[in-house]
Amino acid sequence: MLTTTGANNNNNNNNTPGVVGNRFIETGRTEVIRNSRSPDWTVKVPVDYRFNELQVLRFEVWDYDICADNELLGRLDLDLGQLITARDDVIKKRLRLPSVQPTVHQLSSNSSSSSSGSNNNNNNNNNNELQAYSKLMVTGELWITIYEVLASKQTVQMKFEAKTLPQKDFLGSSDPYMIITKESPDGQHQLEVYRSETIHKTLAPVWSEFTVRVHDLCDCDHYRRLRISVYDWDRHTSDDFIGAVNTSLNELNKQFITGGLSVLELRRHPNLNSNNKSPKGQKKGGQSSAASATDKSSKRKSLLLKSLHKLQSLDIHNNHNNNNDNNCGLLLISKLHYRQVPTFVDYIGSGGTQLHFMAAIDCTSDSQPFHHRLLHTSAAATSSATAATTATDNKLTVVDQSVNCFEFLLNSFGQLLQPYDYQGLFAVFGFGARFAGQPTVSHAFNLRLGVGGGQQSVVPYCDSVDDMRRCYRASLKSMIPSSSSNSANTGRPFAPVINHVVQLTKNFQNGRHYFVFTILTSGCHTDTADTLEAIVRASAMPVSIVIVGVGNCPFNHLKRLSGDSTCSRGCRTYRDNVQFFQLKNYQTSTHILESRLTNTILQTIPKQMLEYMESRNFVPKNTSLV
Template identity: 25%
Template sequence: MCVTYVQPFGQNKWMEFHRTESVKNNQDPNFVSKVLISYKFEEKQSLLFEIYDTDSKDTDLSTHDFLGTIQTNLGQLVANKRNKLQLKDRAGNLKSSYLVITAEELGLDRDQVILEMSGFKLDKKDFFGKSDPFLEIYKLTDTGNYTLVHKTDVIKDTLTPHWKKFNISVRALCNGDYERDLKFICFDWNSSGDHSLIGEFHTTLKGLLDPNAAFKCINGKKKEKKKDYKDSGEIRVDYINIQATYTFLDYVQGGTEIFCTVAIDFTGSNGNPSKPTSLHFIDPTNMNSYEQAIWSVVSIIEDYDSDKQFAVLGFGAKIPPHGQVSHEFFVNMNPQNPHCFGVRGVLDAYRTCINQVQLYGPTNFAPVINHVAKIAQSHQDGSKYFILLILTDGVITDMPETIQAIILSSSLPISIIIVGIGNAEFDAMEELDADKGGLKYNGIYAARDIVQFVAFNSYHNLDPNIAHLQLAKDVLAEVPKQFMDYMKINGIVPKRRASQTTTPEIENLKIQ
């Protein structure tokens, strides 16, 4: 039996979440019972698995033999899709057994039907004109009733209407059942709201997909009264297409890699690093605000980076060996190998750098944004997506250049996260975070919103155990949408990994 534990958001304790069935007399069990968990990119969703040899139906786990445990998180599981994890004993020693976990998004009929229809030789219903036709589409429910799922636009004074193309999800149209009965009713619109029936017909989504789909519109009352009645016109399918709708996880599990670059403000306004009042003061017992922000965000993103290598840039400092001011330098001072391994490597490089540079200024963002944009320009096929995390304490001094750099980057696979450190006025940052209106410069608009800004001080009054989690949640919450906007605008569909056998959905995942 496998027991799954979760940690509720902001709580440092394990709560039992799920138990599989017991598989008898088997050292290689394949559990039928699945674990359904809501997935959130912006959170570190820790998971603990314990394996037991059950000897009875007793629900008390202490009565069963403990075989091993493993701790991981949901981000790692979904990024790798199939995970072979070596179990440990209670003391943390590795055992010779493994737990294989497959994470899959559950498909929920996300496909869209794009449909365009027209009428031909419909009945004339208006005394002084022709007809004002529109369609109502109904699906048959499991209770035997019909429910309205879509209404077309009204086309005035015509017997050959051509209705506007419309989208509707397969789920909404027919519950994903291509054979489910659909009823189409054609009415003549009246301003009184008492619309006149022209006719109706029945079909299915499968029927609509027929290359020559055309349906006779039948008016039951007219058919009863007139022996020579044939029909009240014809409804034709001019265009139909089933369009796949993808999610963030489709791309991640299809192989899209997410890369994060950290850019740190080393300007003089941060204060002398040797003094406790400085924002860059390194205290062996407590993380400063820069360190907390790095830990909060990078520790989540690293789950989606296969090699966990992060480029860390600095700006606004005088750097060795000649003391020149730089707005784009590698914090580990190694241009040949500028990457740091994991969040701890990023923190180590930052702490070392503090003692190697002289804080100076001004605060220029454009160079680090252009640095990432230059790399992203070579990877616009959906195989890679880039996140730039900028940590700063002050007002931007190159605002026009920064806006231009963001507008250029908005057409590239980039998201920019800005965390304001300290008590400075950050009003200008809100302008860059164009939630209330598109960012523009000299009449040129950004292709999409790619900037998210938060002030670190906003989290100081929160419980310390929750503050860093809430920060990460807020700054990363928009990344999946920004990611998806880029893919949709550029018509990029996710690739399929060789091992992928199911169609994924961001709401739930099954683990086996």
């Protein structure tokens, strides 16, 4: 009998593999195969995968005995990320036996007990936990097959336009934009799925076509209610509501198949109860009922098209003064196209795409206090914060007293990304300093150069996250910081180090590599125009840029870099691949909310990687798009 357990880092969800206090809970159990030393279990164990969390699974094989306690035959602890990135169809791992064997009753009691006491483990503790079994006796080999279970890999490409919208602006026009929302699981509120661009000074906008995953749009339920709302953008006041319509993907698809166009009436107060019934709620009626439904749909479409021509012939002034629900305009869907696309797991799993971690650290004079100020906490503060852990779902991490905030961030991000990089292409850079014997300040230098006594290293990459921290520590001893003021050869420019990383990624544009580049800084950049140009170039490369602000600087300029509207001398970014976060938003006086920090910062990396792969038409090998 095989049992699968996972440690839980969310107190509100006991089915989530993660890490907390060395406590594991059971997530699945196979059937018992009798009288066999090479069992082949058929029961599948589902596990929720989250890229932005460290998820440790424990596999245990037990000998079932009716008359006595079950006996533990072997155990295996493994990170879920390592399973997903394994290049073999069948993962073979050795089972080991701990020195003290628990009984099955002890396993059950540990699984059902609540997670109490201290919750002060970080990623280093988890690695020690995984390494603990390497010295134990080998008792067998466990073969694991892992695959993704997903309701749909479909995307839908849509294009919206509107006709005869009412006037909302003083000069007789509107600035409309559109929002698509879906009902929350509890049905109490709406969740935004897509927001279009704003078309200025028009009553007949044609928005750009867009692509959205069916899973994100309606959770793969084509009968789930969707609300499409149209608003008028205002610069100085709140946006005006124009109208909305409640529909479903099934309704849109039926109209589109019938006439090649979906026409919807915008209303001020759309009827929430006029929902389309799912197949389970449909009455059994033979061909006559099906034909009747088709006739009604055709008649409805004909009436809508007639109303379109009628509304176009009406005087705009009369439409503006009439507040009737029927005078909010029409919404047209001119394109509705489905396509099968690969998922993030397809790329990093069978596709073999690696994620590489790179970081650049601010070495200017303003950042020096953060290089030498160690993160620490007192015992009294630790106990009080531990008590508060039970009241929140955020993991409070007591930071190692021997590291500073830069080392902590390197370790937090690196440990999550390390399982996805089997080649070991880690790199750590610095900017805003020079080494002894160098005449000028550099704003893009490899920190391995500090290890070699001021000489450029032959190999620019580090072997692991620990090697990144070692190179950073060694470089501090011979580093001479520059002023962060905006003057000649000084300042804090971001463009040189971004361009340096872009140059490195030019050699990895085959769909098998993707980079996560993190800039750790204590202040804003001083080269706005050059940084924007560098970001535009980076948006076409296989890289995501994450900027983390350390300290209490306002960081106003950095907040503007995050978003897909970044322009540089008339050029727009190809995709949104820049994010900014401030460390103090994830800190208390004694702790760092490490779990919330990494979850928030890394949660958009899969989406950004998929956008790049789709823009280059890279399809992972050995992937079934079903």
